[in-house]
Amino acid sequence: MTPVSHLKKIVIFILTSIFLVSCSSKKGLVYSGGKLSTNSKIAVIIDSQNNIKNAVLISFLKQGFRVKAVNASDLYTMKDVYDISDLKKLSYNIADADVSTVQKSYDNVYKLHVYNFELSKAEYLKQIRTEWDVEYIILLDLKEWEKVSWARVINLKTFEIDFVENYPTSYNDNIETITDHFIKNITGK
Amino acid sequence: MKSGFFRYIFFVVITLTFINTNASAESAAFGFFINESRNESFDYLEKILPNSFASALKNKYNFDIIKPGQIPDLSADVNQGIKKEIIREEDLYQVTDDIGADYFIYGSFRPLEDNKIKLTINIFKKGTTSVFQFQETGYLETEIFKLVDKIAVQIKNIASDSMIYKNDKIASKSKLAILTNIEGDDLNSLYYGFLTSGYKLSPIQGNEIYGIMDDKQIKKFYHFTGTNASYHFIHSRKDIELLHGTWSGVEYYKMLSENKKAYEQYSFNYPDTINEMLKKISAFNADAIDYIVVIGFDEDKTNAWIRCLNLKDNKLIITETGITGSSIDDITKNIIKSMTSGLPESL
Numbered sequence A: 001m002t003p004v005s006h007l008k009k010i011v012i013f014i015l016t017s018i019f020l021v022s023c024s025s026k027k028g029l030v031y032s033g034g035k036l037s038t039n040s041k042i043a044v045i046i047d048s049q050n051n052i053k054n055a056v057l058i059s060f061l062k063q064g065f066r067v068k069a070v071n072a073s074d075l076y077t078m079k080d081v082y083d084i085s086d087l088k089k090l091s092y093n094i095a096d097a098d099v100s101t102v103q104k105s106y107d108n109v110y111k112l113h114v115y116n117f118e119l120s121k122a123e124y125l126k127q128i129r130t131e132w133d134v135e136y137i138i139l140l141d142l143k144e145w146e147k148v149s150w151a152r153v154i155n156l157k158t159f160e161i162d163f164v165e166n167y168p169t170s171y172n173d174n175i176e177t178i179t180d181h182f183i184k185n186i187t188g189k
Numbered sequence B: 001m002k003s004g005f006f007r008y009i010f011f012v013v014i015t016l017t018f019i020n021t022n023a024s025a026e027s028a029a030f031g032f033f034i035n036e037s038r039n040e041s042f043d044y045l046e047k048i049l050p051n052s053f054a055s056a057l058k059n060k061y062n063f064d065i066i067k068p069g070q071i072p073d074l075s076a077d078v079n080q081g082i083k084k085e086i087i088r089e090e091d092l093y094q095v096t097d098d099i100g101a102d103y104f105i106y107g108s109f110r111p112l113e114d115n116k117i118k119l120t121i122n123i124f125k126k127g128t129t130s131v132f133q134f135q136e137t138g139y140l141e142t143e144i145f146k147l148v149d150k151i152a153v154q155i156k157n158i159a160s161d162s163m164i165y166k167n168d169k170i171a172s173k174s175k176l177a178i179l180t181n182i183e184g185d186d187l188n189s190l191y192y193g194f195l196t197s198g199y200k201l202s203p204i205q206g207n208e209i210y211g212i213m214d215d216k217q218i219k220k221f222y223h224f225t226g227t228n229a230s231y232h233f234i235h236s237r238k239d240i241e242l243l244h245g246t247w248s249g250v251e252y253y254k255m256l257s258e259n260k261k262a263y264e265q266y267s268f269n270y271p272d273t274i275n276e277m278l279k280k281i282s283a284f285n286a287d288a289i290d291y292i293v294v295i296g297f298d299e300d301k302t303n304a305w306i307r308c309l310n311l312k313d314n315k316l317i318i319t320e321t322g323i324t325g326s327s328i329d330d331i332t333k334n335i336i337k338s339m340t341s342g343l344p345e346s347l
Helices: A003-024 A050-062 A084-092 A107-131 A175-187 B002-024 B045-061 B089-095 B141-158 B184-196 B215-221 B250-268 B270-284 B328-339
Strands: A029-032 A041-046 A136-141 A148-155 A160-168 B027-035 B064-066 B103-112 B116-125 B130-139 B175-180 B229-233 B291-297 B303-310 B315-324
Touching (some): A029 B184, A050 A175, A107 B175, A107 B215, A136 A175, A160 B184, B045 B141, B089 B116, B229 B315
Antiparallel strands (some): A029 A160
16 A cells, blocks of 8 residues: 555544534434324424424424414514513623622622522413413524524423433425424324 | 553553542541530430441542541630530631641531431531532431432542532423523524433523523522531621711612622522522422523533432432533433432542
8 A cells, every 4th residue: 555545544533523523513413202192282482584483383283282472462572572681681691780890799699690590480380380371381492504403391280301402404304394304203193 | 561561551550540540639637516405415416426437438439537535625715605516607718727638527416206306417628718508317326327428429529620419310201491601503402312311491591592691600600508418618697897987978878788688698698599599499380480591602612511400399400510421412421410319428
């Protein structure tokens, strides 16, 4: 074997290794504490444009789920009208107007602030259960190829996380196939 | 030739091992433990307790020790001319300035009914601005040796880079509320580790698509307070200047009063403040959470620290720093291992 062909083989090996590592750096995982009945009352939380949101909701409706209009009752996306990331930023960052310089000097103020915020959210979850008659919240984040799509199911009767899945999106996947994949694992059907 | 090479390697390994052992030996100086009761018949423990901890740490864990009798007189006049070895946290920088040890350990005790004793142990690492404080209760007389050993193990683990404190194990099937600074599929990986280990998870934080708490924000939970133990910043009333005079107006006095309230609420009386907050969380749904677990990841997500609090009695159960792993899954496994095992007995 000539030194050049030997070098070629090494380069190909390194590149293949890098490719394989980058593809497999995030592996899939599924935990299911119990299967959801397909006639459950659910709220699907997804931060996407409305055409994508519709495609996702249709997949759930087709299966017989009673999908509540939480996060689907407006013409705008969550980011436009109810920017959760910004809400979180506001809530986790102590805004200048909210507290005095003295208060800001203590980390303890921040801790209480976070506890208060999480408690408010828990109250809100309770409200979603009682006022919207929702049994399960399904959080979905659908990603493109080479990234990891994920789903999480919160049982509002027990206030527990019932299901988690990380699904590395494959080359042939689209919104419907990823959603169907999650529905299959959530329902066990 | 070959055997000579292996002998050389063996020699290097052994030498490095010894160098490492010596480098990892911590040094600690002890102050007296104050008898908080009016019963003078227990005064003898003021010297015996720190000397016993010091001997245990020296003999079992190879600590370099400075016993209370070897450090400068720290006694101060207290009420009615009684001289006691009172050490205030705010004086620690000054007190430890001339003491050649990494840690300064001091405390107090109070005899209880049924031949029991409650100890409060404070561990101050020189060059820091924080104190680790914990309490232990045990029996006197013959049982005191067990208590001394138990406390010595706690001190040895706290006085290390990992700052490990353990008060209890967290059984699977417990319901945890996890506060952390990772999100999305990473958070799912963390949850997966706990769920497959049999824990139940409260949807605190995990109820959103995004989680914006970053590594700097989660660090604010690094100092943590429970009813039995805390790792807290040293706050001194001497550092607070609430100036006022004939020049102060109504608005100024109002601001002064608010600041004074803030100092009390968030610093000097913080244990009361946080207990009130935790009561609110508990009252939300009594069975919703057994433990609050704070898990802080560094920016690279290769290193984590935990703080765990029992919401039933607000006791700090576990602290540990420097939990490493090659992935979130790996770190989660190590966190669960730490939560379900006792204190490391040896270094």
